[in-house]
Amino acid sequence: MVAADPRRRRSDAAVAARSVAVLRAPAPYDLVRTLSCGQAFGWQCEGMSAARVFAGRRVSLRQCGEEITVAGLDDEVALLRLRHYLSVDDPLAEIEATLLKDRVLRTVIPETSGIAILRQDPWECLVSFIISAFNNIPKIELTLGKLADRFGETGQDGLRMFPTAEALAAASPRALRACVLGYRAPYVRAVARLVARGGLDLNEPGLAPYDEARRMLLALPGVGEKVADCVLLFAYGKGEAFPVDVWVKRAVERRYFDGRTAVERRYFDGRTQSERRIREFARERFGRLAGYAQQHLFTYARSRPRRSSGVTAAGARQRTPRSPRSR
């Protein structure tokens, strides 16, 4: 329910005279965890609050129990978009209850509960994850910010929105380079030109089943298995997607490879498994909830410091100091 309440105003000058609305987010929904766990870029989170440019406005969110206060969005359409984006209607309690049956997630989810898989804009999500390849988060956000500043349309208050495919297609290679895209610049440019000239309709992957949608994205320059799965999951809502990045790869190898069940053995007969193998394992094991499983594993793996960098000359056999309860 979107309940606009123009009577409530903050004294803060920056947000004064802005409308305030409330979104209902049933437990265990966790706003900040959802926005800061790495599936979306650019959200500034602090405490129970998060802020970012959304729909051309500076939007501020704050969660209090099962309510999310929205400041900065004035119209219903934008609020509905935000509501959809945040996936506040995903049945998280049910999803987590199901995943809790897994012997590994049983110990992971208590630490990561409340994450929802977002429904981002496909174009922005696609470009963001192309840029994420072999890159680090601060620099990814730096690049995205520069792209918006330089090529984005001007929204309210002079804020820059994420640039359209047309705008990026028209950008010179040199101008793109100035946004510190590095060697990814040609990829972004090529994809922008393709989308801008109608060579790829970004609605299509959303209408196609997972495998077919995946093939469409893999055909794009700069889009490999991992990036394709990220976009399928974070923008198109394809729950079967299980993006395998270095963190998830490590987590799965460590937490499931040592397992004893026949199903796991079938997939894990070696030491280091290929990303494809891990993906297939996850899809069979978690089905439509693979994406949720991935995000919990990813967040959990990243939340704790890498285990002792006991990097000795002979590639120290990684002793896994896992706690007894995780068996």
Added chain:
DNA sequence: ATTCAGGTGCGAG
């Protein structure tokens, strides 16, 4: 100064 960071595209075996 060296190394690392949320992969991808390529050539080779």
Added chain:
DNA sequence: CTCGCACCTGAA
């Protein structure tokens, strides 16, 4: 099809 390697670039 799997494997190994180079790769823009800012920050530690």
